[in-house]
Amino acid sequence: MKESWRWYGPLDKISLGEIAQTGANGIVTALHEVPYGEVWSRETIAARKAEIEAAGFDWVVVESLPIHERIKRGEGDLSALFANYRQSMANLAAEGIHTICYNFMPLLDWTRTDLAAPVDRGGSCLRFSAPRMAALEIFMLxxxxxxxxxxxxxxxQAESWFQASSDDERAGLMHAVMAGLPGAYDRYDADGLRTALKLYEGIDRAVLRSHFKRFLEEVIPTAEELGMRFCVHPDDPPRDILGLPRIVSNADDIAWILGAVDSSANGLTLCAGSLGANPKNNVPAIARRFADRIHFAHLRNVRKDADGSFEEAAHLSGDTDMVDLVAALLEEEGRRRDAGRADCEIPFRPDHGHELLDDASRNTHPGYPLIGRMRGLAELRGVIAGLSYGRHQHQQR
Incomplete structure (x- = not known):
């Protein structure tokens, strides 16, 4: 498995030199400064790639090449947006970058209600509180x-929190929910969010699926021609929120997506945390079921509460059996290696992480501290080494 690290380019408070000290050798990034829907020029891609390579890394995955909200809504003449998207794909492929992670979550990306919930023995984590999210939906919106x-x-509980909360606490909740949006994109206040939600009125699960299928039909043939791999990221959290349907939340959803355009180019980002937040999901089983279509992995863990709340756990101590999940990915790598595939290695990154020691003072993107993710990477590296040694010993017998 290829150790990678998410880097936000010039928007990141963590330098490539610091990332080098974590031991990772692949970079996962995007041109976050380019507005949605515009073409990523080959020159800009090449400049970012050169910067990454000069620091001793490979640019292994694009995360993400964003999908314009009009495509998700199926709104108006989309031909120019699809053409721009395909041109960006071609420009990436021309620079030797062939794996694109993306999501089809309407309006918002990952959603949390607390950006610095305390954890045992010090530090903080991201948390999704069902009562606070309900307070935002029902009483603020x-x-x-x-x-x-x-x-x-x-x-x-939501009503009690709302009645007792101050204006600053309500603003803090809205800020936390907006923090999942990457880069420098628009954030909303309550009025702005209400307005944005109106644009999705009438778009239910079936309609959003039809728009997703159209997207796949527009881009996957081009991906095949370019030798690219697309890998959809699961919904985070894996449930409807704000009245918006979520359609990448479980094994049935994934099966539908991969079958909508049945191609090896149409694949999955196996995100252990996103899928793991749904108590009905067995993440290692999902990994084994769709193993041949996993092009990228986000390895993190969550701890769930009975009321639908969850928080980021340490990478090896949450509800998902991370050792079994890594074993499933290594098994798939072995199958690819035995089949003679050149792309047998699955890139992964330690996703999210606790803010530890002086992480909080750096003001990094929420969920993306330096020390907390380095701890996660070190733990995952140990799991991979131990499992790989065990497999090697078994083969020698």
């Missing part, structure tokens, strides 16, 4: 229909 999306006791 006035979405009374959201009551049926939460347990009754969660709604009661």
């Amino acid at each position: 006035g979405r009374d229909a959201a009551r049926r999306d939460y347990l009754p006791e969660v709604v009661a």
Whole structure:
């Protein structure tokens, strides 16, 4: 497995020189400064790639080449947006970058309600509180229909929190929910979010699926021609929020997507944390079921509560059996190696991480501290080494 690290380019508070000290050798990044829908020029891609290579890394995965919201909504004449997207793909391929991670989450990316929840023995983590999210939906945005999306006791807790909260606390909640948006893109206040949500009125699960299928039909043939691999990222959290349908949340969803355009170029980013936040998901089993279509992996762990809340756990101590999951990925690498595939190695990155020691003082992107992720990478490296040694010993017998 190829050790990689997410880097936000010039927007990142962590330098490539510091990343080199973690031991990772692949970079996962994007041109976050380019507005959605515009072409990534070959010159800009080449400049970013040269910067990465000069620091001793390979640019192994694009995360993400964003999909314009109009494509997700199926709004108007989309021919120019699809043409721009395909041109960006061609420019990336021309520079030798062939793996693209993307998501089809409407409006918001990953969503949390707390960016610095305390953890045992010090440090902090990202947390999704069902009561706080319900407070935002029902009482701050006035979405009374959201009551049926939460347990009754969660709604009661949400009302109590809302009644007791200050304007600053409510603003902090909105800021946390907006923090999942990457780069320098628009954030919303309550009024702005209400306005943005109106654009999705009438778009249910079936409609969003039809728009996703059209996207795949527009780009996967080009990916095949260019020798590229697309890998969809699961929803985070894997549940409907804000009245918006989420359609990449479980094994059935993944099966539908991979079958919508049945091609090896149409693959999966195996995100252990996103899938692991759904108590019905067995993440190692999902990995084994779709192993041949996994082009990239995000390895992190979560700890779930019965009310639908969850928080980021240390990489080896959450609800997902991380050792079994890594074993599943190594098994797939072995199959690819035995088949003579040149792309047998699966790139992965330690996803998210606790803020530890002086991480909080660096003001990095939420969830992407230096020390916390380096701890995660070190733990995962140990798991991989131990499993690989065991496989080697077994083969020698």
